[in-house]
Amino acid sequence: xxxxxxxxxxxxxxxxxxxxxxxxxxxxxxxxxxxxxxxxxxxxxxxxxxxxxxxxxxxxxxxxxxxxxxxxxxxxxxxxxxxxxxxxxxxxxxxxxxxxxxxxxxxxxxxxxxxxxxxxxxxxxxxxxxxxxxxxxxxxxxxxxxxxxxxxxxxxxxxxxxxxxxxxxxxxxxxxxxxxxxxxxxxxxxxxxxxxxxxxxxxxxxxxxxxxxxxxxxxxxxxxxxxxxxxxxxxxxxxxxxxxxxxxxxxxxxxxxxxxxxxxxxxxxxxxxxxxxxxxxxxxxxxxxxxxxxxxxxxxxxxxxxxxxxxxxxxxxxxxxxxxxxxxxxxxxxxxxxxxxxxxxxxxxxxxxxxxxxxxxxxxxxxxxxxxxxxxxxxxxxxxxxxxxxxxxxxxxxxxxxxxxxxxxxxxxxxxxxxxxxxxxxxxxxxxxxx
Numbered sequence: 001x002x003x004x005x006x007x008x009x010x011x012x013x014x015x016x017x018x019x020x021x022x023x024x025x026x027x028x029x030x031x032x033x034x035x036x037x038x039x040x041x042x043x044x045x046x047x048x049x050x051x052x053x054x055x056x057x058x059x060x061x062x063x064x065x066x067x068x069x070x071x072x073x074x075x076x077x078x079x080x081x082x083x084x085x086x087x088x089x090x091x092x093x094x095x096x097x098x099x100x101x102x103x104x105x106x107x108x109x110x111x112x113x114x115x116x117x118x119x120x121x122x123x124x125x126x127x128x129x130x131x132x133x134x135x136x137x138x139x140x141x142x143x144x145x146x147x148x149x150x151x152x153x154x155x156x157x158x159x160x161x162x163x164x165x166x167x168x169x170x171x172x173x174x175x176x177x178x179x180x181x182x183x184x185x186x187x188x189x190x191x192x193x194x195x196x197x198x199x200x201x202x203x204x205x206x207x208x209x210x211x212x213x214x215x216x217x218x219x220x221x222x223x224x225x226x227x228x229x230x231x232x233x234x235x236x237x238x239x240x241x242x243x244x245x246x247x248x249x250x251x252x253x254x255x256x257x258x259x260x261x262x263x264x265x266x267x268x269x270x271x272x273x274x275x276x277x278x279x280x281x282x283x284x285x286x287x288x289x290x291x292x293x294x295x296x297x298x299x300x301x302x303x304x305x306x307x308x309x310x311x312x313x314x315x316x317x318x319x320x321x322x323x324x325x326x327x328x329x330x331x332x333x334x335x336x337x338x339x340x341x342x343x344x345x346x347x348x349x350x351x352x353x354x355x356x357x358x359x360x361x362x363x364x365x366x367x368x369x370x371x372x373x374x375x376x377x378x379x380x381x382x383x384x385x386x387x388x389x390x391x392x393x394x395x396x397x398x399x400x401x402x403x404x405x406x407x408x409x410x411x412x413x414x415x416x417x418x419x420x421x422x423x424x425x426x427x428x429x430x431x432x433x434x435x
Contacts, residue, residue: 005354006045006352007215008346012270014021015391016073017143019341021058021234021304022268026035026432027305029111029201029248030134038056038310039106039303039306039307039309039310040144040148040151040152041120041303041304041306042111042141042144042148042303042305042306043144043330044295044298044299044301044302046144046147047140047141047144047298047299047302048140048242048290048293048295048298050136050138050139050140050143050295051132051136051140051293052145052290053078053140054075054078054131054132054136054140055130055132055136055290056129057074057075057078057128058071058073058125058129058130058131058136060074060334061074062418063129063130063286064125064126064127064128064129064131065123065124065125065130065131065136065166066124066127066169067097067098067099067101067124067166067169067170067173068098068099068100068125069103069127069389071125071233072102072123072124072129073102073123075123075139076092076102076104076123076166076214076330077166079104079123079139079143079164080092080104081107082143082147083143083146083147086105086146086147086150086151086174087108087109088107088108088146088150088162089106089107089108089109089365090104090105090107091104091105091358092104092105093105093174093177093178093181094309094386095166095167095173095174097167097170097172097173097177097315100194101167101173101174101177102166102174102377103124103163103164103165103174103175103177103178103179104163104164105161105163106146106161106162106163107159107160107161107162108149108150108154108160108268109158109161110111110155110156110159111155111156111157111160111313112157112158112159113159113161113189114189115157115158115189115191116158116159116160116161116189116190116191116247117158117159117160117191117192117194117197117309117312118161118162118163118165118190118192118193118194118240118314118341119145119146119160119161119162119163119172119193119196119305119308119309120140120141120142120162120163120165120175120193120194120195120196121135121163121164121165121192121195121196122135122138122139122140122165122166122168122169122174122175122197122198122240122241122242123135123139123164123165123166123170124166124322125167125172125288126169126284128151129220129282129283129285129286129287129288130286130288130289131183131288132204132288132289132290132292132293133198133200133201133280133282133283133288133292133293134197134198134259134283134284134288135168135196135197135198135279137196137198137199137293137301138195138197138198138199138403139164139201139244140302141199141298141301141302141305142162142196142305142421143162143164143166143241144302145162145179145305145306145309146162146222148306149309153348154310154313154314156309156314157313157314158312158313158314159265160309160313163178164416165178165241167392168197168240168241171198172241172243172244173368174241175241175243175244176244177222178244178248179244179245179248179250180244187248187250190245190250191251191312192212192214192250192251192252192253192312193242193245193250193252193253194215194252194253194254194308194309194312195209195240195241195242195245195252195253195254196254196255196301196306196341197236197240197256198236198256198257198259198280198389199256199257199297199298199301199302200257200293200294200295200297200298200301201257201258201279201280201294201297202279202280202281202282202292202293202294202295203258203263203273203274203277203278203279203280203281203294204232204257204271204273204279204296205231205256205257205260205263205267205279206223206228206229206231206255206257206259206297206300207230207231207232207233207234207235207236207255207256207257208220208223208230208231208232208233208253208254208255208256208325209233209242209252209253209254209255209256209285210231210232210233211246211251211252211253212251212252213306214239214251214312215251215252215254215312216253217357218253218307218308218311218312219253219255219304219307219308222302222303222307222308223304226300228231228271228300229270229363230273231267232256232274233254233334234390235256235258235261236256237260237289237390237391237393238316238373238392240254242254243393245355245395246394247394247395248397248398249397249398250320250359253260253303253308255305257261257279257280257294257297257301257303257418258278258279258280258429259279259280259283259354260276260277260278260279260280260283261278261279261282262275262276262277262278263275263276263277263278276389279347280292283422286347296431297362303346322348322434322435323432323433323434323435324343324344324345324413324431324432324433324434324435325343325432325433326341326342326415326430326432327342327429328341328430328433329427329428329429330426330427330428331425331427332362332364332370332417332418332419332425332427333419334419334422334423334424334425335369335419335420335421335422335423336417336419338371338416338417338420339416339417339418339428339433340375340414340415340416341414341417341428342367342412342413342414342416343412343413343414343431343432343433344411344412344413345377345412345413345416345433345435346410347410347411348410349409350409351406351407351408351409352376352404352405352407352409352435353402353405353406354403354405355401355403356401356403356404356433356434356435357386357399357401357433357434358399358401358402358415358431358433359399359431359433359434360372360384360385360396360397360398360399360400360415360427360431361397361428361429361430361431361434362396362397362417362426362427362431363394363425363426363427363429364394364395364396364419364423364424364425364426365389365394365424365425365426366387366388366392366394366421366423367391367393367394367395367426368388368390368391368392368393368421369385369387369395369419370385370387370396370417370418370419370426371383371385371414371417371418371420372384372388372416372417372418373415373416374400374409374413374414374415374416375400375405375413375414375415375416376406376407377408377410377412377413377428378407378408378411378412380407380415381384382402382404383402384400384402385398387420388419389421394398409435413433415431416427
């Protein structure tokens, strides 16, 4: 996981050319359990064998696997060889950022090319150490899950794509390059991206990203089955490779076991470990070696990756409906009164559906300031998004589902937006309803 905060992310964005943010649908709900094969247990020994290889590579190449150093390319070659032998179609994507960088993309044959489920992890370390927890752990867990797909000869509904990113530690450079260079038509086909950065911290917590409700529920359900409590992940917000995907409107999710923050007494009580000590005392240090791993956390999270791939990969296509859209810009006053944008629905019979889709594209420099509501023709308000003082990312590009079955379909529907804090500005770029 990269060290830099928001300012560094912005600088990296400018250096590469920025993102073209486009709306994308939220992930379809997982298929019913009956036709879905259960995910296999991911052998911990196999995951740790990959970590041992990463350690050996670092030891033979100056003690690290950092971007631009020989240890990184050797790590990439190791992963690629495993995937090629397992029947994946692999490609290396080259980019420039203070030297030459590389992403590794691996596609599993088959599945609906219009529904692409991605899972990824950054493969680079910092220059100070071998980076076995950060992020050999995520890289190894994703690799072994991909190899399990091959062993099972899995044929999911969705097309599966796995990725290992370069130069994450410099500001998510590799993943940002991938998203920036993914054609808009292809970007819209990515139904979700799952990110795994630091999943074996030695004093672990069990944190789940809350960016997409379907993905979040998939991981929470897995941990509920283990009787292991989870918390919402906040320490890594905007600091790992899910951020470029999220900014582009792609649903994201993932797992995390903690970095430099200290474990609280309450967290130690429910998860074990040492209160008052960092989740990873060797974060970005030379001691981030194979001894800096909690086997239980690594085992659980590797199994959780497989559970998510098997579950979310079995999603089904949702047939398109009739869409009603307003693309006129509406300025949102800074810390001011609410504004609305109207979509007029005509020619329908009966009530709106119980799964009314509301696609929102709001451009804003601090989206946590913004509250969004859908207003039915009779004035009934449906809350889409609350404010959050901690959500400092740009833009709201998302799809919300509203049970509007008690509302008459025809009439003037409105998107209401209000900025409730000062210093940041924005506007409604577009929005639509899909019946």
